Structures are given as C-alpha cells and as structure tokens.
Amino acid sequence: MIDDDKDTINNIINGDVDAFEIIIKKYQLRIINLCFKYTKNYSDAEEVAQESFFKAFSSLKKFRFESKFYSWLHRIAINCSLNFINSKEKTKERETISENFGLSGIDSIKVTTLRDTESPFENYNMVNLAQTIENAYEVLPEELKLMVKLRDIDDMSYDEIVKITSMPVGTVKSRLHRARNILMKKLDNKIDDE
C-alpha cells in the first residue's frame, strides 16, 4: 500500500519533529470536522483534535504502515472524541451533585471563561473564506473547472481522469496546477485582507 505520508512520517521518526506540522496542516480540517460530529461544538472539537494529533505524534513509532496514515489518525481521533464525551458526562454528573449540595461548578466556569477570551481575530472565518473560493471556482475557465471537479471534489485518480477526458496526464496535471494556483491566490489575498 502506497502512503503519500510515508516519507514525512519516516522523517519525523528519524528526528525531524518539525515535519509533523506538515501532517497537521494536511489533516487539521478533516480531523476537526470528524471530532465535531462527536462533540457538537467547534471549540471542543478543536481541543479534541489537538489531543488526537498529539497522541498520534507520541505513538508514531507504533505506526507500521499497514494502513493509510489518515485511517490510523482517524481512529485515534474517534477514540479521543469518545474519551472526551465520557469525561464530559462524568463532569456533568459531578456538577449536578455539587449543585444539589449548593456548590457552584467553579472549574467549569473557569474553562468557559478561558475559551471565550480568544479573540475572533485569532480565528479564520471559514464561512467567508469558503464563499470566496466558491465564487472563484464558479468563474474558472471550463477546462480548469473540470480538472478541479474531477480531482479535488470527486477524488479521482489521475488515471481515471485521463480515461474520462482522453487527455494526456501532463495536460491534466498542468491544468489542475493552474486552477489550484488561481484559487489559492484568491484565498491567500482574502486571508491577508481579514
């Protein structure tokens, strides 16, 4: 099984710790989204996702390349989410008991306050950014739009795209590269403006 991340993971295992940021940047959105399905709260989802990445890093030496790295990370994220839900339920139970005894849930108040202090400028406004990309995609030339659709939306392999479009793989790759560059530039400008 060929894993795109094999080289990166080997580099990390061999001591290039900073290379783990490549893994984070690559999978952060997917992992946060996955955690959100369990936590139903983006702040908690980010927290659980952070824990998942950290656990993945800590046990990276145990990864045997028998499956895709993302599948392994996915499993870790699910376990972390389930642990989070369990611990949250236990905290709730404790809080209920404290309230019944006339005590306030001081710990929970502290946590909420800390999370709320994070400024909105420290977060990406993903909805706005997504809107920018959707608009930019709509105005792409048709031949570039098709490449983006097949490769990035429908997750097709280059071989499949070549079969469908009857174009040489070089043309497919260069068109896709051009289309992605246009979209990425739009996004970069939008992020700088915010």
Add this chain to the structure above:
Amino acid sequence: MMNKDLRKLELLQFVKAFLKKEYPSTLSKKFSKRIMSRINKETTYTIRPFFQNTLRIASAVTFAVVTLFLLQSFTADDIEYSKSTINNPNIIPSRNVINKPDECERNQNQEIKSDTINCK
C-alpha cells in the same frame, strides 16, 4: 522555505475542504503552532533524560572497565617458576609452631581471672 511550503499546503487543503463543503465554521490560526509547541516541550523533556541515562550508563561501563584493568594489572602473577624440579627434602618445621593457640591469647577477651594474670 519550509514556512512557504506549509502555507501552500494549508491553502490547498482549505481550497479542497471548501470545494467539498467539508470544513469547520471556525479554525484557530494558531491551531498547528499550539500542537507543535506542546510537542517540542514534551520531546525536550523526553530526550534530556535519555541522554542523561546514556551518559550514566557509559560512565559506569567505563569505570567498570578501568577498574577491571587496574585490578588485573595489580594482581598479575609475577612468580617465575623454575623449569627444573626442586628437591629439598631437609625442610625442618619450626619448633615454635604449635596447633594449640596460646593460653594467654585464648583468655584475652575473657574476664581477668586470678590464674591468667600469671601469663603476663
């Protein structure tokens, strides 16, 4: 260079997520930095004891090797054996050698009795 590549990678992942409409509504700009700083903190803590332990083991082994070498060199058998058989039948045992311990010596740690005083 690394930062530029990371930025490109992040932008590409954003684009893909937006096109697929699979993205969280908010994301901290410091998300990856926070994880990396935690990782860097933890790895320095784990690497330091590893090196300390290695150093300790190495110094213990060196000390053991040096001690063994010194012990061996000091206790080396320097006796030169004669190549021929030595025949000396006239070995006369010393007259003062007896198997009985001296009476005075035996009574040394005992209470002084009247009869042992005579030994002095």
